[in-house]
């Protein structure tokens with residue numbers, strides 16, 4: 612597994628990453644979620660040995676990235692932000708070059724390169740300079756470079772950023788396909804991506820870890836988790852009656868649609884039964900009644916804005 616302990620990075624007086632401690636186990640796809648400038652890229656650069664931490668340590672399957680960089684890097688594949696490559700090389704030359712650096716030789720080198728061509732569908736651009744390729748193909752070349760030595764740990768910095776919706780979908784499918792026995796760290800600022808590909812999500816804001824859990828657990832922290840939305844025939848005093856139902860914390864009236872309300876439960880309460888009972892007791896005809904799962908973006912906004920306030 613990978614073990615990250617008290618990892619910090621300062622640039623001059625500016626603390627970009629503050630005291631991150633966490634472990635990741637095989638099979639986990641861990642999403643690093645955070646607004647721009649949160650410290651995701653800096654953290655990934657330290658995990659992959661691209662820059663040295665100011666303090667703290669990173670261990671990749673028992674190999675310390677500082678004390679034993681080669682041992683650690685053998686097990687790592689890294690797609691840096693923006694998928695940099697040598698633009699004047701073709702994918703054929705670039706991947707042969709990376710395979711050589713990774714120590715692949717002979718039949719094994721040939722077999723791994725062929726696997727990348729088919730896995731990432733690079734056939735049609737195989738002999739074209741990388742700088743002439745579309746963004747989607749450049750990204751696939753970057754992924755091939757990260758995967759060529761079949762690493763146990765894959766670190767992908769915003770792998771879908773700037774791609775069109777179909778290309779985003781392809782990259783997400785690839786991540787899901789290869790996830791089984793690997794450790795994958797993927798950074799993103801797209802919330803839907805976390806539910807789509809990650810088994811675990813960490814929210815980072817202003818260099819600090821502010822949440823860590825499954826996407827469903829994070830969603831459960833939303834103030835809208837368990838909220839009940841309903842549409843009632845318009846009549847006097849509805850809002851007061853709804854607010855009096857046991858367990859209901861807040862009642863939000865929809866300004867655009869009279870008779871439509873969102874009932875926010877008090878923390879930890881399930882209000883669906885009490886609301887249904889009240890409706891049948893009152894004899895109301897309801898046009899709609901549903902319970903919400905909660906929204907990841909509520910949690911994200913609440914946590915990341917709170918962490919930002921700490922700075923002032």
Ligand SMILES: Nc1ncnc2c1ncn2[C@@H]1O[C@H](COP(=O)(O)OP(=O)(O)O)[C@@H](O)[C@H]1O
Pocket residue numbers: 622625627645646647648649650651652653654
């Ligand atoms: N080499 C550097 N020198 C000075 N500041 C840096 C450097 N690299 C990153 N930073 C700053 O550290 C903060 C975190 O950046 P980064 O890790 O790139 O965030 P993210 O990837 O979450 O957008 C930002 O405020 C950024 O400007």
Ligand SMILES: [Mg+2]
Pocket residue numbers: 651652653692
């Ligand atoms: Mg970044």
